[in-house]
Each structure stands twice: as structure tokens, then as C-alpha cells.
Amino acid sequence: MTVSDAPVIEAHGLSKTFGQVAALRDVSLTVSPGEIVVLLGLSGSGKTTLLRHLNGLETPTTGRLRVLGEDMAALRGGELRRLRGRIGMVFQQFHLVGRLTVLENVLTGALAGLRGPRLGIASYPREHRRRALTQLDRVGLLDKSYQRADTLSGGQQQRVAIARALMQQPEILLADEPVASLDPESSDQVMSLLQEIAAERQLTVICSLHQVEIALAWGRRIVGMRSGSIVLDTPAAALTREAAMRIYGRIAASLAEAK
Numbered sequence: 048m049t050v051s052d053a054p055v056i057e058a059h060g061l062s063k064t065f066g067q068v069a070a071l072r073d074v075s076l077t078v079s080p081g082e083i084v085v086l087l088g089l090s091g092s093g094k095t096t097l098l099r100h101l102n103g104l105e106t107p108t109t110g111r112l113r114v115l116g117e118d119m120a121a122l123r124g125g126e127l128r129r130l131r132g133r134i135g136m137v138f139q140q141f142h143l144v145g146r147l148t149v150l151e152n153v154l155t156g157a158l159a160g161l162r163g164p165r166l167g168i169a170s171y172p173r174e175h176r177r178r179a180l181t182q183l184d185r186v187g188l189l190d191k192s193y194q195r196a197d198t199l200s201g202g203q204q205q206r207v208a209i210a211r212a213l214m215q216q217p218e219i220l221l222a223d224e225p226v227a228s229l230d231p232e233s234s235d236q237v238m239s240l241l242q243e244i245a246a247e248r249q250l251t252v253i254c255s256l257h258q259v260e261i262a263l264a265w266g267r268r269i270v271g272m273r274s275g276s277i278v279l280d281t282p283a284a285a286l287t288r289e290a291a292m293r294i295y296g297r298i299a300a301s302l303a304e305a306k
């Protein structure tokens with residue numbers, strides 16, 4: 048195995064409990080560079096908790112986790128921040144600052160690498176501004192650069208959030224239900240953009256979804272989660288819609304039983 052083939056994520060027996068709630072149960076997962084992995088599961092199955100472990104926002108109750116070759120349990124302060132700088136994140140609710148321009152929102156993606164507070168576009172280095180405009184061009188929104196972020200549609204706002212994440216030149220992109228708030232057409236645009244960008248940059252993408260149809264259409268590898276456990280890990284091409292729906296049916300049934 049060469050260095051570049053080394054897994055970017057290696058989780059072994061991860062468990063996480065919040066009080067009485069087991070959010071993750073014995074999760075093991077290995078992801079190679081450039082893979083696009085869809086985490087598929089209903090609400091409450093543990094997808095967000097797993098993603099939060101991958102960028103060090105949660106620490107496991109038990110188990111081991113290596114991300115980009117680093118043992119997460121061994122990282123402290125600045126080391127953890129540096130690792131986080133290599134991992135981009137996008138969220139269901141975009142988390143843009145609505146009253147700022149699109150360009151300023153994208154510029155904030157590079158803030159971790161800058162000292163001191165920034166106020167206004169002109170306060171960012173010229174090179175950052177150039178890069179931010181390049182990212183906006185890539186996501187098809189260059190013409191919206193100077194518009195307030197809250198005047199954009201949901202799909203456009205998610206594309207801005209992707210451009211912001213790309214500013215940190217991440218090696219891994221974590222997308223937590225990135226299309227859950229979007230209509231079908233915008234969902235397709237966002238999923239297709241994530242896939243193109245992953246291919247262009249050899250970027251590893253881990254994307255949580257709850258919709259089987261979208262997972263089948265866009266996933267390459269589908270990891271199914273139920274009640275905190277991985278119950279399925281298969282190439283999307285090998286998973287028929289009927290099989291996925293049956294698995295989902297079992298997920299739904301198990302949740303109904305739990306209530």
C-alpha cells in the first residue's frame with residue numbers, strides 16, 4: 048500500500064452513548080481516498096454523531112478512530128484544529144450569514160488560516176478574494192457574488208456553503224443531510240456538484256442522507272445505519288431499489304418497535 052492509498056478514515060468499534068442513549072454501537076468503517084460514501088439511515092440512526100466524530104467534534108465512549116492518518120484520541124488543541132482545517136463540512140441548514148454577501152460568506156471559509164478578525168471583503172488578502180471568486184465560479188454562482196446570501200434560493204445557498212468549505216482546500220468533505228431542505232431539482236444539482244468536485248479534486252466525500260432514491264442515484268458506496276449500528280455496506284450498483292426499501296422498512300419497523 049502506498050501513502051496515497053492509505054485509508055483516510057479508519058474507525059474500529061466506535062461506540063458513543065449520551066446518558067442512556069446509545070448513538071453509535073460498535074461502528075467500524077474504512078474509507079479510501081477519493082471515495083464517495085453515502086451514510087443512509089432514518090432520523091436518529093446516528094449519522095450526524097458519526098460525522099461529528101470524524102472531525103473531532105465528539106469523542107467516542109469506546110473504540111479507535113484514525114482520520115487522515117492521525118489518531119484522533121491523541122490530538123490536542125492546535126493539532127486538532129489543524130486536522131479540522133483539512134476537513135470541510137456542509138450542513139442541512141447551510142449556516143450562512145444571511146446579511147453578508149455571498150462572497151464574504153465564502154471568504155469566511157479561509158478564516159482559520161488568517162490572524163485577527165475581518166470586516167468586509169477588502170479586509171481579506173487579494174489571493175483569498177481571487178480564490179473565493181474561483182470557487183463561486185466553480186459552483187455556478189459568480190454572478191451572485193455581491194448579493195446578500197439570504198436573497199438566494201436554498202439550493203443556491205447550499206452551493207455557496209460548498210464553495211465556502213472548498214476555501215480551506217479540504218481533503219475530506221463531510222456533508223450532513225445537504226439536500227434535506229431542498230426541492231428535487233436543487234437536490235440533484237447539489238448532489239451532482241458534490242460528485243463532480245470529488246472527482247476533480249480526489250476529495251473524499253462522506254454524505255449523510257435519509258432518502259433511498261437519492262442515495263441510489265448518487266451514492267457509489269452506501270453505508271446503511273440503524274439504531275447506531277452499520278447494517279449495510281455495499282456498492283450502490285449492487286443494491287436494488289427493492290432491497291434498499293426492504294432495509295429501510297426494517298429500519299422503520301425497528302424504530303417503531305423502539306417507540
Ligand SMILES: Nc1ncnc2c1ncn2[C@@H]1O[C@H](COP(=O)(O)OP(=O)(O)OP(=O)(O)O)[C@@H](O)[C@H]1O
Pocket residue numbers: 065068069070088089090091092093094095096097224
Ligand atoms: N448531544 C446529544 N445528547 C443526547 N443525545 C444525543 C446527542 N446527539 C445525538 N443524540 C442522540 O443520538 C441518537 C443519534 O442521533 P443523530 O443525530 O446522530 O442521528 P441522525 O441519524 O443524524 O439523525 P438526524 O438526521 O435526525 O440528525 C439520537 O437518538 C439522538 O437523540
